[in-house]
Amino acid sequence: MTTSLANQAWDACSSALQFDQYLAGELDPPDAERFRAHLDDCARCTSALNELRSGAKERLPPLRVVPFPPRSRFPIRALAAAAGIVAAASLLLVVRSPGTRSKGTGFTLGMYVEHQGEVRRAGPGETVAPGDAVRFAVSAPVDVFVAVLSLDANGHGSIYFPAGGRAERVQAGNDVALPLGTRLDATAGEERILGLFCASPVELEPLRLQLERGGPEIPDGCQVTRWSFVKR
Amino acid sequence: MSLDAGAIERLYRSHGHIVLRRARALLGSEEDAQEALQEVFASLLRAPHSLRNATSVVGWLYQSTTHFCLNQLRNRRTGARLLQSSVAPAPAPAHVAGRGGEVLAELRRVLSRLPADVAAATVYHHLDGMTHAEVAGLLGCSRRKVGYLLERAQRSLALLEQSA
Numbered sequence: 118m119t120t121s122l123a124n125q126a127w128d129a130c131s132s133a134l135q136f137d138q139y140l141a142g143e144l145d146p147p148d149a150e151r152f153r154a155h156l157d158d159c160a161r162c163t164s165a166l167n168e169l170r171s172g173a174k175e176r177l178p179p180l181r182v183v184p185f186p187p188r189s190r191f192p193i194r195a196l197a198a199a200a201g202i203v204a205a206a207s208l209l210l211v212v213r214s215p216g217t218r219s220k221g222t223g224f225t226l227g228m229y230v231e232h233q234g235e236v237r238r239a240g241p242g243e244t245v246a247p248g249d250a251v252r253f254a255v256s257a258p259v260d261v262f263v264a265v266l267s268l269d270a271n272g273h274g275s276i277y278f279p280a281g282g283r284a285e286r287v288q289a290g291n292d293v294a295l296p297l298g299t300r301l302d303a304t305a306g307e308e309r310i311l312g313l314f315c316a317s318p319v320e321l322e323p324l325r326l327q328l329e330r331g332g333p334e335i336p337d338g339c340q341v342t343r344w345s346f347v348k349r
Numbered sequence: 350m351s352l353d354a355g356a357i358e359r360l361y362r363s364h365g366h367i368v369l370r371r372a373r374a375l376l377g378s379e380e381d382a383q384e385a386l387q388e389v390f391a392s393l394l395r396a397p398h399s400l401r402n403a404t405s406v407v408g409w410l411y412q413s414t415t416h417f418c419l420n421q422l423r424n425r426r427t428g429a430r431l432l433q434s435s436v437a438p439a440p441a442p443a444h445v446a447g448r449g450g451e452v453l454a455e456l457r458r459v460l461s462r463l464p465a466d467v468a469a470a471t472v473y474h475h476l477d478g479m480t481h482a483e484v485a486g487l488l489g490c491s492r493r494k495v496g497y498l499l500e501r502a503q504r505s506l507a508l509l510e511q512s513a
Contacts, residue, residue, distance in 0.1 A: 127478030177365045248355035
């Protein structure tokens with residue numbers, strides 16, 4: 118094999134697969150016992166195992182999904198007409214221009230929740246459950262760069278939309294479903310949602326970090342909608 | 350084994366790091382690795398029955414991650430060809446600069462040129478350190494076939510090195 122491949126090889130007595138299966142409790146008891154016994158005598162394998170254990174502690178972002186039923190079973194239009202009034206009345210739309218904040222209109226964020234196979238339109242303050250899937254929809258009078266951020270009850274910020282690091286262009290329209298959904302994790306409590314509508318593809322990671330620190334500073338040229346749901 | 354959405358979410362929390370670690374190694378880009386993580390579990394949500402015949406969840410995640418990442422590498426190669434035919438060469442990105450970056454970039458170029466089953470066998474055997482029997486288990490073929498695939502990889506790599 119080439120030097121380049123050899124340099125990248127897993128460096129332990131058993132394969133990476135066997136290490137992961139051991140950590141996941143998938144090895145048969147006799148195999149697991151042999152594995153443990155070997156670890157006692159092998160510093161290299163012990164080191165590899167510790168490294169994998171350390172990696173397993175990394176906090177993962179929320180699972181994004183698009184698990185909703187086909188369009189025919191997803192009554193966006195019928196629900197949107199009724200919910201639009203609620204959304205318009207409930208969402209606080211803040212316009213940020215240099216140095217000032219004021220109320221504005223035109224951009225709204227909606228949310229749909231799938232719970233045990235049933236999809237409903239959610240309102241601010243909605244109660245949802247861990248494992249529910251949520252998907253956002255926006256109404257915008259013009260094409261706009263959109264992002265959806267969240268702050269969970271533990272103070273962890275996430276970017277629900279888009280997948281990339283910058284706000285993504287969404288075409289003008291009414292209740293345009295964003296192409297990514299999110300499967301909610303088990304963190305209970307109130308989760309704050311921030312919908313950003315911007316004139317340019319703003320960088321999102323700095324905003325996510327600011328959100329965790331009590332912000333964010335809304336970039337010039339952006340409008341923001343805020344709401345929350347409660348997970349229990 | 351077939352899982353509901355809640356169980357898949359729990360599986361994501363408990364096993365997602367395996368996918369992320371391997372995708373980082375194979376793709377060399379944090380953004381692409383995060384995308385691989387999401388795609389592997391999204392595919393499970395779309396088709397939870399795909400785990401039905403799996404004897405090992407970890408093994409299934411290895412297969413799914415490898416399949417996704419090798420596809421990504423092949424797509425990058427196609428994209429790079431298209432770019433080269435229409436725009437001037439761009440400077441190498443910072444993350445592939447330097448000797449270590451060159452080695453990794455070379456590795457990914459090599460994998461993107463191998464047939465799918467040969468590339469997968471190469472990844473499992475040479476990068477994950479699997480025995481021929483373990484590779485055979487994941488690929489669903491005989492150990493003899495694994496030996497043949499790895500020989501083909503050797504020959505392909507030798508040819509690529511000669512032409513480089």
